[in-house]
Amino acid sequence: MTDSAPATTANHPAGPSFGALAGLRFAKGHGTGNDFVLVADPDGARDLTAADVAHLCDRHRGIGGDGLIRAVRSRHVPEAAALLAANPAAEWFMDYRNGDGSVSEMCGNGVRVFVHFLIGQGLAVLAEGEALTIGTRGGVKVVARTADGYRVDMGPWDFISPEQARARGTDALVDAAGLDVARPALSVSMGNPHTVVALADRAELDGTNLSVAPVVTPVPTYGTNVEFAVPAEPLVTDDVGHISMRVHERGVGETLSCGTGACAAAVATRFWAGADAPDTWSVTVPGGVVGVRFFPGPDGREHVELSGPAVIVADGVLA
Template identity: 80%
Template sequence: MTDISAPLTGMRFSKGHGTGNDFVLVADPDGDRNLSPEQIAALCDRRRGLGGDGLIRAVRSRHVPEGIELLESNPTAEWFMDYNNGDGSRSEMCGNGVRVFVHFLISEGLVALGAGEELTIGTRAGVKVVSRTDTGYRVDMGPWDFIYPEAREKGMDSLVDAVGLPVERPALSITMGNPHTVVALADLEALAGTKLTEAPIVTPVPPFGTNVEFAVPAQPLVTDDVGHISMRVHERGVGETLSCGTGACAAAAATRFWAGSDAPDVWAVTVPGGVVGVRFFPGPDGREHVELSGPAVIVADGVLA
């Protein structure tokens, strides 16, 4: 560990992932730990720390200002997912991280959740309802929308330049409570040839930055009423990750929009770390919601030396 993590000696942690999107997880029910961005970045460092795309702190909502606000209208949201990117920067939420967060709560004995049961949790992107399944978890990610309303008519709203692409590509910006910019590529060869070690340049970039997804539609796009796409992602504050749950939802939403009114509501999104499911359905608020489904795994528990 680096020197900046020395004050954390003795802190218990877990390591988990959802389709390869990996996290350091810390249980802090009473909100006693105030981890600095520098400490989080040190813990997530893959060479000198534990390694992770981000850090998730499990804290009761009443100990977090954003959680207190959510409890006013959602009193069952006892637990808050305090999420930071691997560089220490704060993020609204993480789709794969939500599943791993709930799995962590269960493994720590902080909640009990059987197959088919639901748990409401708080995030900086609002409350999320998580259901346990026989193979993992599914999450009502809430409504999706266009970051730029005019994109509904134009179909595109920005240009993306990335190493490995011969020219800038048109893109569509989607919000899932956090920002995404989706680029369609023609084939898997172009997807593999795009270099994501450097952050893609998005013009114009959304106000709080953006995650950038590169998506390739399958041929045929739809099989047995399920749409299929392959995706890679560069996450703001992290770099390329093996998976991104909100990014998979955004990529499916963009591809479905481009495909037109006959496009299906159910999608399988292949990412380097596996496959996640995405489903569009009418939400209780009258808006179209997105459900994300996939596995969650805890791979290790330990204590900082």
């Protein structure tokens, strides 16, 4: 865990081009290299447009990030009303936007960084072992503080096309630059959509060009994030499964990590491995390593837990 760096001021080369956003306080954080601009807006007074978000996330003319997270109390978010009514403990809502400004349901790395940001801003208090309930567009997430980061109950997983998945093991084809032919894939919902491709070895993983968006057929209704996973050899060591992964996130491009993507990759690999596959997984991404664990949820469904670090690297004020 890393404390915030001293405050800085973000200046755009062309002068005060942030316009109405001038004076806005922000922080920059990441979870295994998946990075975010974070803004505290407890009372929901800040209306950030898609253009604002894209500008802030621009790596050349803004702060830079894979996405933006606005911290707002759930009672000030109309779309969170039903969620808050059913879960009164969900005081805070994670308003997550992709780097292009589009709205997204959830981000597993982002929710860890979000909670770390709340603590650093004095908006929440969380001792090691304690948990905080967070509202997201992907449902309520319970985040617990650990000795070296946070673990998140990501909720239940599901196949996007359950009948096809269970009958054939795949439900889509993925074309990606650098791969010789389209590869079979499996689409998984973690509250947001993912399509997982198994590759043969590290050379294939390294040779896949994710600067170009993969083409998924058929594509899920709201688009999809695409994960390319390679199983370790051996796959299981000391009852822990091991995979390496790269990801192309919708609305962003390739990122150094994706928390929900790591969960989806573990879901798919575990399914393909069969009944004896373990419940605990280590997922290596370009930005580090995250843990994934499957466990029986309180709703009678199988849940997925994601664990990993969260870091705030800087805070500042827009000029």
